[in-house]
Amino acid sequence: MTAFSAAVEGLATDIHLPAGDGPFPAVLVRTPYDLTRHRAEARGWSRRGFAAVVQDVRGRFASTGEWHPYTNETADGAATVRWIRRQPWCDGRLVASGASYAAHCALVLALDVPEDARPDAVIAAVPALGPAETAREASGVERLLSRAGWWAAHGDRRGSDESALDKALDADPGLLAHLPLTALPERLGRSLPSWAGLWRHHDRGRLVARAAHAGLPLLAVGGHHDHFTDETVALWQAWGGPSARLLLGPWRHGLVTAPGPDAGPAHRLNLGELYVRWARRALAGELAPGRHGALALGGADLWLPAGTHGEPRIRRPRLLHGSAFTADPDRPVRSDDLTVPTDGPPDRCLLVTPPLPRPLDAVGPASVQLRATAHTPSADWVARLVALTPEGTAARLAVGVVRRAGPVGHEGAFTVDLGRLACRLRAGTRLRLEIAGHHFPAHARNPHTGDDPVTARHLLASRREVDPAGVALRLHMLPSRPTPTDPAQEILR
Numbered sequence: 001m002t003a004f005s006a007a008v009e010g011l012a013t014d015i016h017l018p019a020g021d022g023p024f025p026a027v028l029v030r031t032p033y034d035l036t037r038h039r040a041e042a043r044g045w046s047r048r049g050f051a052a053v054v055q056d057v058r059g060r061f062a063s064t065g066e067w068h069p070y071t072n073e074t075a076d077g078a079a080t081v082r083w084i085r086r087q088p089w090c091d092g093r094l095v096a097s098g099a100s101y102a103a104h105c106a107l108v109l110a111l112d113v114p115e116d117a118r119p120d121a122v123i124a125a126v127p128a129l130g131p132a133e134t135a136r137e138a139s140g141v142e143r144l145l146s147r148a149g150w151w152a153a154h155g156d157r158r159g160s161d162e163s164a165l166d167k168a169l170d171a172d173p174g175l176l177a178h179l180p181l182t183a184l185p186e187r188l189g190r191s192l193p194s195w196a197g198l199w200r201h202h203d204r205g206r207l208v209a210r211a212a213h214a215g216l217p218l219l220a221v222g223g224h225h226d227h228f229t230d231e232t233v234a235l236w237q238a239w240g241g242p243s244a245r246l247l248l249g250p251w252r253h254g255l256v257t258a259p260g261p262d263a264g265p266a267h268r269l270n271l272g273e274l275y276v277r278w279a280r281r282a283l284a285g286e287l288a289p290g291r292h293g294a295l296a297l298g299g300a301d302l303w304l305p306a307g308t309h310g311e312p313r314i315r316r317p318r319l320l321h322g323s324a325f326t327a328d329p330d331r332p333v334r335s336d337d338l339t340v341p342t343d344g345p346p347d348r349c350l351l352v353t354p355p356l357p358r359p360l361d362a363v364g365p366a367s368v369q370l371r372a373t374a375h376t377p378s379a380d381w382v383a384r385l386v387a388l389t390p391e392g393t394a395a396r397l398a399v400g401v402v403r404r405a406g407p408v409g410h411e412g413a414f415t416v417d418l419g420r421l422a423c424r425l426r427a428g429t430r431l432r433l434e435i436a437g438h439h440f441p442a443h444a445r446n447p448h449t450g451d452d453p454v455t456a457r458h459l460l461a462s463r464r465e466v467d468p469a470g471v472a473l474r475l476h477m478l479p480s481r482p483t484p485t486d487p488a489q490e491i492l493r
Helices: 035-047 073-086 101-111 131-135 144-154 164-171 181-188 193-198 206-211 229-238 271-283 487-492
Strands: 002-008 011-017 024-031 051-056 090-099 121-125 218-223 243-249 255-259 290-297 302-305 311-315 318-321 324-327 349-352 360-374 378-388 394-405 412-425 430-436 462-466 472-477
Touching: 002 035, 002 073, 011 035, 011 073, 024 035, 024 073, 024 101, 024 271, 035 051, 035 271, 051 073, 073 090, 073 101, 090 101, 090 271, 101 121, 101 206, 121 271, 131 144, 144 164, 144 181, 144 193, 164 181, 181 193, 206 229, 218 229, 218 255, 218 271, 229 243, 229 290, 229 412, 243 255, 243 271, 243 487, 271 487, 290 360, 290 412, 290 487, 302 487, 360 378, 360 394, 360 430, 378 412
Parallel strands: 024 051, 024 090, 090 121, 121 218, 218 243, 243 290
Antiparallel strands: 002 011, 011 051, 290 302, 311 472, 318 349, 324 462, 349 430, 360 412, 360 462, 360 472, 378 394, 378 430, 394 412
């Protein structure tokens, strides 16, 4: 193998070539997280016959220019693809690959550039599709903790400090509770000019809409416990190319390096080897047309075809307490604590189902139907679903949040989407459903005044009432034990 460096339009670039004369197909990874961290990955590609090209995006680490997240990736990526195809070691075929922000870099090449600069296939893992998708839920509610952590670590700086937010929270535990949220950079003690601009993005869904016109194969990889699960599935469902594959495991944002509590031995895949095998078949035109893939069934140590979908079942949990409660921004329901306080006035409505008489496989979208009242002009409604095991432990299954504005004190009927479930619920498990007004610090606190939560300076407590008879938990359950599949077979066919 041969390794060397180059500068492409001022962008630091590492190239790892296989042994032999070539030319070779290429794989391109464009990253804001330091190309040196990808050298083992690049060597893995080159050992398997690919020219691996890894590049720092503009303004990051060894690349020149200024760092403006999501701004320069289309033009810089297109220039890099054209440069690669002019090199004598490239046979003209190219796969764009990446995870998180690097997946965004790969996808804009597939969807936003002229034909001569497009890759021939794309691997998008836990894709951070764009600023609007990363900043907010589909309902518009702000993702505070993950965005504050990312911007503190990477925003408006050449290098990274992964522990920046943790260190700031150690010094000031109430950091994220200070108002307005736009003043976070001042409390962090450094300039973050792009932080305020992040919240002005509302063009959610642009890349997914463009995906319908894609003309090349896609491998989309995600995790059931990742923040971008819904976006990963939506990308796969919308993809208009000759083939689209989905691999969805019981993983967090780090995929196999960050397994969820329901991951088993069968879910510890060698993703690098699978990527290489898929890329070879994609470049050779050997993938069958259409959408295929595999999703893990958490807690069951097996995989199912990606199209597996349960039958809808309605469950009506029993009220424990809190049909009337107060959503107080000064003591919000915490996203990082599953403990339900037993002292003081209720801060949430709490409901529970009877123990399951037999194991059930929940596969498909979940939602909660509510009839409820808020006594403030604006209100967020959070639904958190928790599995209470027979041993007495609690595990979060899903969370959804919607924002509603309407006549003060008028009851409304609405639905809170909880995303997708793919897990086995053991016999004896009870499902606890919490209805609250906050989910902090994962999400910004609604000030209840009608003001923008990012710029608000004042918060009000919000009285709430939930009609227990109007609460319905909608799950999709498989009618029988499923037939497992091999994830590699589903990805590579």
